[in-house]
Amino acid sequence: MDTRISGKTRLLGVIGAPIKHSGSPIMYNFCFDYYGIDCVYLAFECDESQVKDTLAAMRRLNMRGANVTMPCKREVARNMDKLSPAAKLIGAVNTIVNDNGVLTGHITDGMGVVWDLKDHGISIVDKDIVLFGAGGAATAIMVQCALDGAKSVTVFNRGEEGLMKVQKIGENMIADGVSCKMEYHLTEEAELMHDTIRKADVLINATSVGMRPMHEGQSLVSDMTVFHEDLVVYDVIYNPLVTKLMSDAMEHGCKKENVIGGKGMLLWQGAGAFKLYSGLDMPAQELKAFLAKREEEGVEPLQDIAENVPY
16 A cells, blocks of 8 residues: 555646556656655556547646657647647647646657766767657757757758658747757768768667667668767667667777667656656656666566657
């Protein structure tokens, strides 16, 4: 019996479908226990058609907030009272904060990458970044890097339609006064792509290329000469833990400590949401130790710990 729960306990949760796989309840409840916060976090099945009713229930039950995963991120964004600058630009929400019945939507996907890089001692300020992808996760990363002070972000995407959508968002940011230089190209421009990576400080893969099982063993980089010891390579994929892009980077000149997989992104994205809910920093190192102990004890590793699947 959990004697921590009282008549004053506030409720939070994660909404989406399917939702039983979510590791978010374990993560957030650990953090609430750590700080002694009188809140509890649960998972709720919710599809797009149920979003409005779910948001009404959040208000009625005075829930503190919720995380949002597939397929509800865009529908939630369309039904918020307020949106953060990043969520407004992207048109998607993964975190809802309830302040006395006023629901504000935030997006912390891009924050997860920036904070994870920072956790590895890497700043994106004044850096030239190459970004693969133009889906929801890639767009969030582009927006966050630009807002947080990157010198440039050059996006390469396989499809023209997605590229045009992300370009429109980038142009809106520039019109709003964001100083980051942005460019958009198709990955079929292979020579330009490889030359741009060669001159970049950070390469981020935010596509499914390399993901298990469908795309494992694949990479968008075919010229191994782009890798050098000063290049940081970040892959949002965490299954497998080491993708072909990552192994190629380490084999052909990148420092091992500068080649980073996406597992940490999941935790730091959740840290951004926890900060919004509580005003406190997530006890990240303690949470890492807790999760590592679970794995040592044979407990299945958490999946989608902060609901960060490309969408």
